[in-house]
Amino acid sequence: MGMGQGGGTGFGRPRSRGTRGIVTLLEPILSGAVDSLILGSPGVGTAVGNESGTGESIHGTGTLSDGNRFMVAIAAFRGGAIVAQLSVDVETALRSQTDFKNLLDGFLDVEGVAFLQLVAQDQDTILTLPDSLGEQLALAEIQLIDAHMEYIDTPTNMYIQLHESVRLQNQPFDLSLGFRANEFDTLKHKLLLQILFRTVxxxxxxxxxxxxxxxxxxxxxxxxxxxRMEAEVFRLERLQRIQEKQAAMGELAAGVAHEIRNPLNAIGILVQRIQRELVVPKNDPDGEWHKLTGTLRNEISRINSTLEEFLAFSRPTPLKRQIVKISQVFDEIKNLFGTQAENEQKHLNFELTDDPVVLGDHQYLHRALNNLVKNALEATSEGDTIILTAKPKKNGAAVEVQITDSGHGIAPENLNRVFDLFFSDKDHGSGIGLALVHKIINDHEGSIEVFSEIGRGTTFTIILPAARG
Incomplete structure (x- = not known):
């Protein structure tokens, strides 16, 4: 059995108390229970001392409990044990150099690499190269190319050596990598091809x-x-259906209006003659006669107005196009319905953006907005609000006019029918007003849409082409 710093010293049987303590610790190996032991390892926390446990030094080498030394023991072939006392620092440095050497040896398997050397400031040079190159490199001529490259010319080959500073385990190293010159260009070409391939x-x-x-x-x-296109197609199909229905109903209305208008005019003339020529009865002190004939004349006039609307709807709209300021039309609507709205305690508001203008017929546009505001007043109650707004749309290519009220709204099942001729949800409505509005806007190459919610109100949105220049 041997023992020592980094090695071992043979001895026979125990000669002192310290030696007897070591023999006691080695009992598992001496008895054949185990093949090896690590004694005093900092990680294990085992200490070696004399029999009294005082940590006495062994052969002048110091204690094993100082956290830096440990002892390794293995069974000897012919009995007994081989013991070595080691330093942790020395063992770590040796293992680190061995790991570096194995790592550097692996670089020699790379195609084109001839040698590799790693030099640390506070350590010996770790050199990896074939044995046959050692003497050649020692006698080689070196030609410096730049700070990181040089030529090495040997009797048999020319090498290119690359230098670079690296850090390993937080320590600076100088790394030198040698390539055979005749393979360096090939290697560089392959690297460029790999870079190109990966780039592609x-x-x-x-x-x-x-x-x-x-x-x-x-x-x-x-x-x-x-x-968007499906919505536009649906809108155009709906518009076409409305126009076809309006055209058919308009032709019928025109025929009926002509048949009724002439007899109605005759009746009206007769009523006027009766009022003028017949003597008022003496037993009519309250003027009942004049009241009845006056009512008759008023009803004939109302029917005649309805017939005029029928005829206006059935005839082509004779537009007199001119530049129309929406603000001017709004002023006319305000003058016409402002007093009525105030008397009914309703709010009639107007909002303009950039004072937009359109190219159209002032009279017909006024009539269309007049019908919409009139319907809004009829659909609202005391305290409700009616708002007329106008602003440019589509980068100034169009003008949007909206009439919004906070009235009772239109039932969902009636929204698709509001522009139909003769359709009305009012008790005494003729069903001509909104149909005529739709026709006027369509004749101006515009569009009109309606949105409504029961209990929240209705909005009519009109889009008209803006006047250019």
Missing amino acids: IFIILALVVTAFFISRQNAALLQTEKE
């Missing part, structure tokens, strides 16, 4: 990803455009 792959992947996101974005845009 990266570009292809980037194009694929970009194309994928663009296709998804285009799909979303196409879906949005499809929905």
Whole structure:
């Protein structure tokens, strides 16, 4: 059995109290129970001392309980044990150098690498190179190219040596990597090809990803455009159905109006003659005669006005196009209905943005807005609000006019019929007013839409082409 710093010293049987203490610790090996032991390892916390446990030094080498030394024991082939006392610092440095050496040896398997050397400021040089190169490099001529590259010319080959400073385990090292010159260009070419290949792959992947996101974005845009076009087609089909229905009903209304108008005019003339020529009875002190004939004349006039509306609807609209300021039309509406709204304690408000102008017939546009405001007053109650707004739309290419009220609203089942001729949800409505509004706006190459909620009110939105220049 041997023992010592970094090695061992043989001894036979125990000669002192310290030796007897070690023999006691080695009993598992001496008895054959185990093949090896680590004694005094800082990680294990085992201390070696004499039999009294005082930590007495062994052969002048110091204690094993100082946290830096430990003892390794293995069973000897012919009995007994081989014991070595080691330093943790020395063992760590040796293992680190061995790991570095194994790491550097692996670099020699790389194609084109001839040698590699690692030099630390406070350690010996760790050199990895074939044995045959050692003497050649020692006698080689070195030609400096720049701070990181030099040529090494040997009797058999020329090498290119690259230098770089690196840090390993927080310590600075000088790394030298040697390549055979005739293989360096080939290696560089391969590296460039690899870089080019990876760059091409990266570009292809980037194009694929970009194309994928663009296709998804285009799909979303196409879906949005499809929905917009479907909504526009639905609106145009609905508009066409309304126009066809209005045209058919207009022809019928025109025929009926002509058949009724002439007899009605004759009746009106007769009533006027009766009022003028017949003597009022003496037993009519309250003027009942004049009241009855006056009522008759008023009803004939009302029927005649309705017939005029029928005829106006059935005839083409003779537009006298001119520049029309919406603000001027709003002023006329305010003068016409302002007093009525005030008497009924309703709020009639007007809002203008940039004073928009349209190209159209002032009289017909006034008539259309007049009908819409009149309907709004009839659909609202005391305290409700009616708002007329006008503003540019579509970058100034169109004008949007809205008439909004906070009245009782229109039932959902009636929204698609409000512009039909003869349709009305009022008890004494003729069903001509909104149909005529729709016709006037359509003749101006505009559009009109209605939105309503029961109990919250109704909004009519009119889009008209703006006047250019």
